[in-house]
Amino acid sequence: MKNVLTIAGSDCSGGAGIQADIKTFQAHGAFGMSVITAVVAENTCDVISIHDIPVINISDQIDAIFLDISVAGVKVGMLSGEEIMNMVAQKLAQYQPKNVVIDPVMVAKGGCSLMDPAALNVLQKKMIPLAFCLTPNIPEAEVITGKKIRTIEDMKMAAKAIYQMGAKNVLVKGGHFLGEPTDILYDGTEFHSYKGKRIHTKNTHGTGCTLSSAITANLANGKTIYEAVRSAKEYVAGAIQNALEIGKGHGPTNHFYKYYELEEKYKNENL
Numbered sequence: 666m667k668n669v670l671t672i673a674g675s676d677c678s679g680g681a682g683i684q685a686d687i688k689t690f691q692a693h694g695a696f697g698m699s700v701i702t703a704v705v706a707e708n709t710c711d712v713i714s715i716h717d718i719p720v721i722n723i724s725d726q727i728d729a730i731f732l733d734i735s736v737a738g739v740k741v742g743m744l745s746g747e748e749i750m751n752m753v754a755q756k757l758a759q760y761q762p763k764n765v766v767i768d769p770v771m772v773a774k775g776g777c778s779l780m781d782p783a784a785l786n787v788l789q790k791k792m793i794p795l796a797f798c799l800t801p802n803i804p805e806a807e808v809i810t811g812k813k814i815r816t817i818e819d820m821k822m823a824a825k826a827i828y829q830m831g832a833k834n835v836l837v838k839g840g841h842f843l844g845e846p847t848d849i850l851y852d853g854t855e856f857h858s859y860k861g862k863r864i865h866t867k868n869t870h871g872t873g874c875t876l877s878s879a880i881t882a883n884l885a886n887g888k889t890i891y892e893a894v895r896s897a898k899e900y901v902a903g904a905i906q907n908a909l910e911i912g913k914g915h916g917p918t919n920h921f922y923k924y925y926e927l928e929e930k931y932k933n934e935n936l
């Protein structure tokens with residue numbers, strides 16, 4: 666079993682953040698660990714308040730893990746400001762873990778900001794170069810590149826521009842477009858397109874967190890980036906399909922018990 670870590674915010678309502686990440690790791694047969702960067706009081710409708718964990722404690726949490734346990738993959742989610750981002754970047758540069766997947770979380774589904782816009786420069790200069798894979802959605806890719814994205818061609822240009830900032834692979838997610846959700850991966854050489862069928866539901870709280878942690882677990886389990894993204898996209902589609910009607914707003918993705926066994930079974934049936 667591989668040990669995987671999420672460095673992210675806590676979502677008390679259980680749909681996104683650390684909670685979604687740990688459930689996803691578990692479903693992929695990985696041992697999940699967490700470094701909590703912020704405690705977010707949120708639910709399916711709204712963000713009520715954000716309490717940042719003191720930087721020194723985040724730094725201690727990271728040291729506690731890396732000084733003791735081998736880490737096969739790291740997912741990075743919500744980092745609310747410049748100071749936290751600088752420290753996490755410095756720690757990742759120090760420990761150099763493999764399979765760093767960064768989800769540049771900026772805004773919650775209800776519209777509340779989860780990242781101080783003043784941290785954009787640190788994200789671009791210090792975090793992005795550490796990413797084996799960066800997974801922005803369309804609004805995040807627009808902020809990072811400073812360019813509007815209206816078409817698949819624009820998504821490709823954004824992926825290329827972010828690749829040039831230093832991420833080894835860039836997956837621009839297409840969930841925010843109308844129509845079928847197509848995600849575009851750029852690996853520095855080629856574009857790979859991952860097409861999905863749109864599931865018509867408002868219950869999409871945690872889709873980005875779930876996708877990035879599934880990619881991390883898949884990479885840690887030895888899949889290539891192409892296979893990791895393909896499998897993660899299928900996992901998220903299933904988790905949206907199974908979403909529970911919890912709360913009055915965007916309900917949470919729902920996770921699979923022992924997904925790795927299900928995936929193995931489907932693979933064998935298709936042989």
Ligand SMILES: Nc1ncnc2c1ncn2[C@@H]1O[C@H](COP(=O)(O)OP(=O)(O)O)[C@@H](O)[C@H]1O
Pocket residue numbers: 801802803838839840841846847848861862863864865866869871872873874876898901902905
């Ligand atoms: N309604 C949907 N039906 C199927 N797949 C979706 C849907 N919404 C999002 N996805 C997929 O979920 C993942 C996360 O998408 P996206 O909504 O773009 O990111 P975020 O959650 O970060 O805003 C992507 O793989 C996207 O294609």
Ligand SMILES: Cc1ncc(COP(=O)(O)O)c(N)n1
Pocket residue numbers: 673674675676681682683705707742743770772773774779869870871872873874875
């Ligand atoms: C603590 C925390 N982290 C991230 C998100 C974004 O979630 P989504 O996956 O829906 O974009 C969130 N709402 N809360």
